[in-house]
Amino acid sequence: MSGSEVQKPPPLAKALYRARQGDSPCAACDVRHLAVCSALEESDLNELEAILHHTQLSAGDTLFDEGEPSTNVYNLTTGCLKLYKLLPDGRRQVTGFLFAGDFVGLANRDEYIYSAEAVSAITLCRFEKRKLDQLMHDHINFERRLLGMARFELAEAQDQILMLGRKTAMERISSFILMLSERAKRRGDPDNPVGLPMSRNDIGDYLGLTTETVSRTITRLRKSGTISLDTDHKVIINDREALVEIAEGY
Amino acid sequence: MSGSEVQKPPPLAKALYRARQGDSPCAACDVRHLAVCSALEESDLNELEAILHHTQLSAGDTLFDEGEPSTNVYNLTTGCLKLYKLLPDGRRQVTGFLFAGDFVGLANRDEYIYSAEAVSAITLCRFEKRKLDQLMHDHINFERRLLGMARFELAEAQDQILMLGRKTAMERISSFILMLSERAKRRGDPDNPVGLPMSRNDIGDYLGLTTETVSRTITRLRKSGTISLDTDHKVIINDREALVEIAEGY
DNA sequence: CGATACATTGAGGTTTATCAATTTGTGTGG
DNA sequence: CCACACAAATTGATAAACCTCAATGTATCG
Numbered sequence: 001m002s003g004s005e006v007q008k009p010p011p012l013a014k015a016l017y018r019a020r021q022g023d024s025p026c027a028a029c030d031v032r033h034l035a036v037c038s039a040l041e042e043s044d045l046n047e048l049e050a051i052l053h054h055t056q057l058s059a060g061d062t063l064f065d066e067g068e069p070s071t072n073v074y075n076l077t078t079g080c081l082k083l084y085k086l087l088p089d090g091r092r093q094v095t096g097f098l099f100a101g102d103f104v105g106l107a108n109r110d111e112y113i114y115s116a117e118a119v120s121a122i123t124l125c126r127f128e129k130r131k132l133d134q135l136m137h138d139h140i141n142f143e144r145r146l147l148g149m150a151r152f153e154l155a156e157a158q159d160q161i162l163m164l165g166r167k168t169a170m171e172r173i174s175s176f177i178l179m180l181s182e183r184a185k186r187r188g189d190p191d192n193p194v195g196l197p198m199s200r201n202d203i204g205d206y207l208g209l210t211t212e213t214v215s216r217t218i219t220r221l222r223k224s225g226t227i228s229l230d231t232d233h234k235v236i237i238n239d240r241e242a243l244v245e246i247a248e249g250y
Numbered sequence: 251m252s253g254s255e256v257q258k259p260p261p262l263a264k265a266l267y268r269a270r271q272g273d274s275p276c277a278a279c280d281v282r283h284l285a286v287c288s289a290l291e292e293s294d295l296n297e298l299e300a301i302l303h304h305t306q307l308s309a310g311d312t313l314f315d316e317g318e319p320s321t322n323v324y325n326l327t328t329g330c331l332k333l334y335k336l337l338p339d340g341r342r343q344v345t346g347f348l349f350a351g352d353f354v355g356l357a358n359r360d361e362y363i364y365s366a367e368a369v370s371a372i373t374l375c376r377f378e379k380r381k382l383d384q385l386m387h388d389h390i391n392f393e394r395r396l397l398g399m400a401r402f403e404l405a406e407a408q409d410q411i412l413m414l415g416r417k418t419a420m421e422r423i424s425s426f427i428l429m430l431s432e433r434a435k436r437r438g439d440p441d442n443p444v445g446l447p448m449s450r451n452d453i454g455d456y457l458g459l460t461t462e463t464v465s466r467t468i469t470r471l472r473k474s475g476t477i478s479l480d481t482d483h484k485v486i487i488n489d490r491e492a493l494v495e496i497a498e499g500y
Numbered sequence: 501c502g503a504t505a506c507a508t509t510g511a512g513g514t515t516t517a518t519c520a521a522t523t524t525g526t527g528t529g530g
Numbered sequence: 531c532c533a534c535a536c537a538a539a540t541t542g543a544t545a546a547a548c549c550t551c552a553a554t555g556t557a558t559c560g
Contacts, residue, residue, distance in 0.1 A: 085412045087499035093412040107404035114408060140390060147393060150400035154357035157407035158345050158364060162335045164414035165343040165458030169548070200507060208415030210549055215508050232507065232557075249337035419516070450539060460517055465540055482525075482539070 025049065034101025034187055035075045035125075039145035051131040056123045063104075063116040063124075070112045072126050073105030079122030080197040083114045084205065094206035097180075097198060101187050105129070106150050120197045164208045167249065172207040173217045174247035177227065177235055196233045275299065284351025284437055285325045285375075289395035301381040306373045313354075313366040313374075320362045322376050323355030329372030330447045333364045334455065344456035347430075347448060351437050355379070356400050370447045414458050417499065422457040423467045424497035427477065427485055446483045 026045045032038055040048055055074075057063060063074070066085060081098040095114055098104060104124075107113060136142045163172055177194060185191035196203070204214045221227045226243055228236040237243060276295045282288055290298055305324075307313060313324070316335060331348040345364055348354060354374075357363060386392045413425055427444060435441035446453070454464045471477045476493055478486040487493060 085408065087412070087416060089499055091416045091499065093415040095408050095411050106401055107408060109405060113405050140393075143390075143393060143397060147397045147400060150397060150404060151356055151359075153404055154400060154407065155359060155363050157404065157411070158335065158357060161345050161407065161410055161414060162337070162343040164411060165455075166337060166341045199505095205415075211507075212509085212550085213548060216548095219508075249339055249341065449537095461539075462518085462541085463516060466516095469540075 025054075026052075029077065031075075031077050031101040031187070035077070036103050036142065036145055036149070037075070039141045040139060044139065047135060051127055051135060053126045054123065055126045056121070057118040059118055059120050061118045063118065064112050065115045066112055068112050070105065070108040070110060071129055073103070073108075073129050073132060074124045074126050076100055076102045076104065077123045077125060080119040081116055081122055081124075082119050082198060082202055082206075083116050085114045092205045093208070094202055097202075097206065099183060099187060103146075103149060106146065106153065119202065169207075169209055169213050169217045170220070171247055171249055172209065173203075173214065173221065174226075174243050176203065176207060177237065178240075178243055178247050181237060192237055193230055194235050194237065196235060200232075275304075276302075279327065281325075281327050281351040281437070285327075286353050286392065286395055286399070287325070287375075289392045290389060294389065297385060301377055301385060303376045304373065305376045306371070307368040309368055309370050311368045313368065314362050315365045316362055318362050320355065320358040320360060321379055323353070323358075323379050323382060324377070325375045326350055326352045326354065327373045327375060330369040331366055331372055331374075332369050332448060332452055332456075333366050335364045342455045343458070344452055347452075347456065349433060349437060353396075353399060356396065356403065369452065419457075419459055419463050419467045420470070421497055421499055422459065423453075423464065423471065424476075424493050426453065426457060427487065428490075428493055428497050431487065442487055443480055444485050444487065446485060450482075 026032060026037060026049050027042060029035070029037065037045070037048060063081065064070070064072075076098050078100055081102075081104065082094050083096045083098065083104075084092050084094045086092050097119065104116060136146070159175075163175055167175065177196075180196065181191045181194040184194055189195070198206075200214045200218075201211045203209075204211045207214070209217075218227075218229070221243075222229060226237075226239050226246070228238055230236055276282060276287060276299050277292065279285070279287065287295070287298060313331065314320070314322075326348050328350055331352075331354065332344050333346045333348065333354075334342050334344045336342050347369065354366060386396070409425075413422055417425065427446075430446065431441045431444040434444055439445070448456075450464045450468075451461045453459075454461045457464070459467075468477075468479070471493075472479060476487075476489050476496070478488055480486055
């Protein structure tokens with residue numbers, strides 16, 4: 001369907017860019033155009049910075065657990081974070097994977113309604129909800145931006161529901177690879193060798209399948225030539241058209 | 251878990267209430283406290299009324315189809331509406347059932363991302379999106395209300411995703427009955443003999459099951475005494491505790 | 501380089517889907 | 531109000547997709 005690869009600026013350019021920006025870390029943020037922060041004018045960024053704390057976690061670390069009071073919201077700036085819910089007997093449903101630029105907390109009420117765990121090493125901006133609410137109050141664009149994000153996520157949720165309710169294992173895996181590819185592109189990462197930072201088990205818990213079914217299905221896609229594996233966590237899409245057809249149920 | 255039954259005002263009281271309200275239909279609207287309209291002051295209601303059109307549909311009528319330009323949004327005031335998406339081979343996923351007070355269109359982009367069809371006879375308030383956006387611009391509370399609704403729906407979508415990804419047929423049916431009961435209560439309808447206006451087929455397409463599995467599962471719940479059927483479309487919950495335990499996966 | 505977690509592959513079982521028949525419910529016209 | 535026709539729901543028998551349990555292979559990280 002596409003094929004053009006938008007590359008992230010290489011480290012050197014990035015450093016120069018940052019250096020040029022003066023003393024506001026937010027102004028130099030790589031993902032500002034993707035994040036909630038894009039709703040604010042350059043001149044209002046200091047207000048945001050005043051209430052923001054940078055945080056980092058290693059792969060496997062827990063950010064918060066379902067049921068905890070949701071005092072903070074976050075904006076992911078690097079890495080991959082997974083959100084999940086558990087049933088009492090241990091069955092797990094991963095409800096989403098988040099990447100750079102994604103906002104964590106829109107769906108949460110007074111308590112977190114899911115747990116969040118780092119898939120890879122991650123960095124995030126943490127905001128106290130209380131303070132952010134206050135700031136939001138004075139910046140209508142910020143609220144508009146959040147409404148826009150919520151509506152977007154709602155539309156994505158519909159697709160996930162269709163997938164879980166009616167798609168076969170083959171269709172789910174194909175949809176998943178394409179989704180990751182499209183999201184990578186959207187945030188300026190390469191969209192063809194597409195990274196799958198999460199484990200097969202995590203993929204299964206996201207797609208409502210077992211690890212084994214995920215593995216077998218990827219093998220089938222590989223043997224058919226539609227995709228190749230560079231490593232277990234890097235997929236080469238050989239025939240995007242075919243993948244789209246499978247994903248959409250033709 | 252609960253049991254108290256909040257009854258709708260009977261028709262006579264309703265008529266008197268309406269008569270008392272003067273010349274603003276919105277001010278007398280039964281579901282105003284549930285709908286988006288609750289975001290507006292009494293004094294601003296005329297603005298809303300100026301851009302609103304009342305509509306009604308019979309059971310089975312289509313409100314809009316996936317892919318159409320989404321020029322309107324709606325607020326459902328009576329009856330039940332279903333939203334669904336189709337795969338090319340005809341597999342269908344019902345992504346939601348809407349009742350009085352529910353808003354249609356939050357998730358939609360420039361084109362409707364799902365089709366909408368009346369389950370029962372329905373009445374709705376139609377708004378031209380363009381005009382509503384304009385009005386919204388002047389009424390920050392309206393936007394806040396929409397953001398609140400979107401966040402609420404996002405949280406509900408998480409539960410639906412958990413259900414479709416990880417719950418058994420038995421757990422899905424139990425969750426579904428409880429959800430309908432809770433929503434009925436929330437809008438002031440009886441929460442115990444709980445109405446199921448939709449067909450078994452629709453339920454199946456919502457829960458990612460077939461008609462037959464829905465039917466068999468309801469039969470099992472009936473034979474175990476947990477529920478009874480008044481008619482096919484009215485369920486009596488005999489043991490709510492048990493139903494909750496099943497629904498939550500114990 | 502070895503230990504450990506992760507991924508793949510295989511054999512067999514379970515749940516739910518599919519196909520088919522029957523019963524029940526609903527709405528319409530006589 | 532009843533009889534009929536049609537749609538919806540139920541029930542049964544069989545099949546398929548995916549899960550479970552188990553073994554083997556392969557990255558990854560001290």
